[in-house]
Amino acid sequence: MDLTAEEQEMLSGEKGPAVQKAMEIVVALAKIYGAKRLVPVKSVNVSGVSYKNLGDAGIGFLNEWAGLGAKVSVPTTLNPAGMDLVDWKKQGVPKDFAEKQEKVIDAFARMGIPKTCTCTPYLIGNLPKKGDHIAWGESSAVCYANSVIGARTNREGGPSALAAAICGRTGEFGYHLDKNRMANVVVEVGCPMEKDSDFGALGQIIGKQLKNDVPYFKGIKAASNYQLKALGASLAAWGGVALFHVDGITPEAKEKNMVAEGAQTIAVESLKEAYDAMNTGSDIIDFVSIGCPHASVSEIRAVADRVRGKKLKATLWVTTARATKEKAPDAVRAIEDAGGLVLADTCVVVSPIRSMGYKHLATNSGKMAYYSPNYCGVTVRFGTMEQCLQAAVSGRWPA
Amino acid sequence: MKMVGRAIKSGHATGEALVAREFTGWLGNVDTATDETMGWLGCVDPKTGVIIEKQHPLYGKNVAGKVLVFTTGKGSTVGSYTLYALKKNGVAPAALVCEESEPIVAVGAIISDIPMVDHIDIGKIHTGFIVEVSGDTVVVK
Numbered sequence: 001m002d003l004t005a006e007e008q009e010m011l012s013g014e015k016g017p018a019v020q021k022a023m024e025i026v027v028a029l030a031k032i033y034g035a036k037r038l039v040p041v042k043s044v045n046v047s048g049v050s051y052k053n054l055g056d057a058g059i060g061f062l063n064e065w066a067g068l069g070a071k072v073s074v075p076t077t078l079n080p081a082g083m084d085l086v087d088w089k090k091q092g093v094p095k096d097f098a099e100k101q102e103k104v105i106d107a108f109a110r111m112g113i114p115k116t117c118t119c120t121p122y123l124i125g126n127l128p129k130k131g132d133h134i135a136w137g138e139s140s141a142v143c144y145a146n147s148v149i150g151a152r153t154n155r156e157g158g159p160s161a162l163a164a165a166i167c168g169r170t171g172e173f174g175y176h177l178d179k180n181r182m183a184n185v186v187v188e189v190g191c192p193m194e195k196d197s198d199f200g201a202l203g204q205i206i207g208k209q210l211k212n213d214v215p216y217f218k219g220i221k222a223a224s225n226y227q228l229k230a231l232g233a234s235l236a237a238w239g240g241v242a243l244f245h246v247d248g249i250t251p252e253a254k255e256k257n258m259v260a261e262g263a264q265t266i267a268v269e270s271l272k273e274a275y276d277a278m279n280t281g282s283d284i285i286d287f288v289s290i291g292c293p294h295a296s297v298s299e300i301r302a303v304a305d306r307v308r309g310k311k312l313k314a315t316l317w318v319t320t321a322r323a324t325k326e327k328a329p330d331a332v333r334a335i336e337d338a339g340g341l342v343l344a345d346t347c348v349v350v351s352p353i354r355s356m357g358y359k360h361l362a363t364n365s366g367k368m369a370y371y372s373p374n375y376c377g378v379t380v381r382f383g384t385m386e387q388c389l390q391a392a393v394s395g396r397w398p399a
Numbered sequence: 400m401k402m403v404g405r406a407i408k409s410g411h412a413t414g415e416a417l418v419a420r421e422f423t424g425w426l427g428n429v430d431t432a433t434d435e436t437m438g439w440l441g442c443v444d445p446k447t448g449v450i451i452e453k454q455h456p457l458y459g460k461n462v463a464g465k466v467l468v469f470t471t472g473k474g475s476t477v478g479s480y481t482l483y484a485l486k487k488n489g490v491a492p493a494a495l496v497c498e499e500s501e502p503i504v505a506v507g508a509i510i511s512d513i514p515m516v517d518h519i520d521i522g523k524i525h526t527g528f529i530v531e532v533s534g535d536t537v538v539v540k
Contacts, residue, residue, distance in 0.1 A: 032500050032501070
């Protein structure tokens with residue numbers, strides 16, 4: 001592998017032990033994946049932020065690296081934490097968990113990373129341009145950045161993303177290379193995509209058939225960025241998909257042919273099997289999750305419009321980025337007046353909700369429907385935002 | 400016998416080989432998580448270095464101080480931190496030797512300063528052999 005003179009210096013320790021360790025990680029991964037060289041990255045999103053994922057060993061490691069003088073060298077954001085960093089008491093998070101989570105965030109802050117935790121960094125200013133090389137963790141954000149923005153990233157793990165942030169580089173392999181961005185599967189969508197939840201449902205059907213394949217969707221007439229966000233999150237959770245194209249809609253597909261020769265074809269005529277697979281839960285609902293991936297301002301307003309003036313029977317969490325929450329104070333008030341919570345920095349999957357006693361969850365997210373039974377020990381109902389909020393009001397899944 | 404592979408984490412260590420031909424998943428898998436705070440239960444106890452998963456071919460064996468020889472690794476990102484926890488608790492393997500590295504174990508080896516070499520024909524190493532790892536070289540004594 002070719003390293004520049006500066007990269008050699010970083011690797012040999014001339015720029016200090018923290019940079020050296022970062023470079024060792026980046027170079028080892030580049031070797032494993034057969035990269036010929038490294039490329040500079042424009043931004044990083046670090047996953048593995050919740051104490052639930054890191055444990056005490058993770059905190060020890062982050063503190064050791066920070067103690068060696070590790071500092072990020074490019075704009076860097078954090079994935080959701082296990083709690084709202086301000087309102088964790090309101091969220092019901094145990095104090096000992098909160099103390100550990102604060103230690104994690106403090107270690108990242110010592111490395112120069114702002115205390116902002118979100119799975120939608122692209123909604124709060126970490127917005128790369130088409131063609132930019134980036135190193136992001138968080139599978140849904142990776143899928144969005146690659147597909148909807150046209151930036152280039154692999155699915156980074158926590159330590160590898162952080163290493164890329166410290167040395168400002170990543171190996172040139174995988175989705176950084178043109179040849180790996182071509183679709184190897186064409187999906188002919190023959191059914192109408194009418195409801196918002198249809199995009200998460202389509203992601204479920206295709207995701208579970210694919211691993212790290214690149215699907216190319218045909219037959220989707222229109223899709224908003226938020227619908228594409230839901231599609232990508234579901235594809236990435238149910239499969240290992242990191243990049244998809246939508247004919248006539250996503251940037252690379254609009255520009256040139258993105259289907260590789262010999263691509264196989266999958267036809268989807270109905271979304272029923274996806275709705276069935278994600279509706280194994282009970283009719284009683286005690287927990288409703290909206291905001292997976294993190295809700296945008298318009299999604300928060302849509303929730304507010306449906307619950308304004310009502311009293312909720314089930315617990316409602318709308319999870320979002322702090323900067324997004326601050327842009328919609330009236331909507332936040334309406335949701336909280338109804339008894340719901342708008343939580344920043346966090347995510348249902350990485351918060352300790354199992355120990356809070358919830359049993360039956362409703363969600364409009366294909367990703368949440370995938371993770372919550374195993375990670376949170378709850379049963380699942382999946383449907384539109386409207387259905388989820390009816391369930392929040394009545395405590396029952398609408399017939 | 401001397402074999403030259405690829406240094407994933409350069410270093411020097413000698414120890415008794417502990418070999419598993421089917422040594423995948425030894426750092427555990429997040430999909431089987433049942434514990435709320437860790438979200439992850441590994442195959443190996445980070446406090447003792449003992450492999451605690453009953454289905455594992457090395458169940459009951461201790462990895463501490465051994466040169467661990469395996470085909471490839473598997474597991475969630477948290478697995479990197481498990482290796483780090485073993486190191487901090489003084490019960491990490493002395494070195495790692497495998498056929499093909501994957502990111503989880505490779506990153507774990509680097510952050511824990513455990514020498515690691517891959518692209519090695521592990522069929523030539525048996526449990527109990529004394530193995531010396533140095534840079535990209537593995538010497539079986």
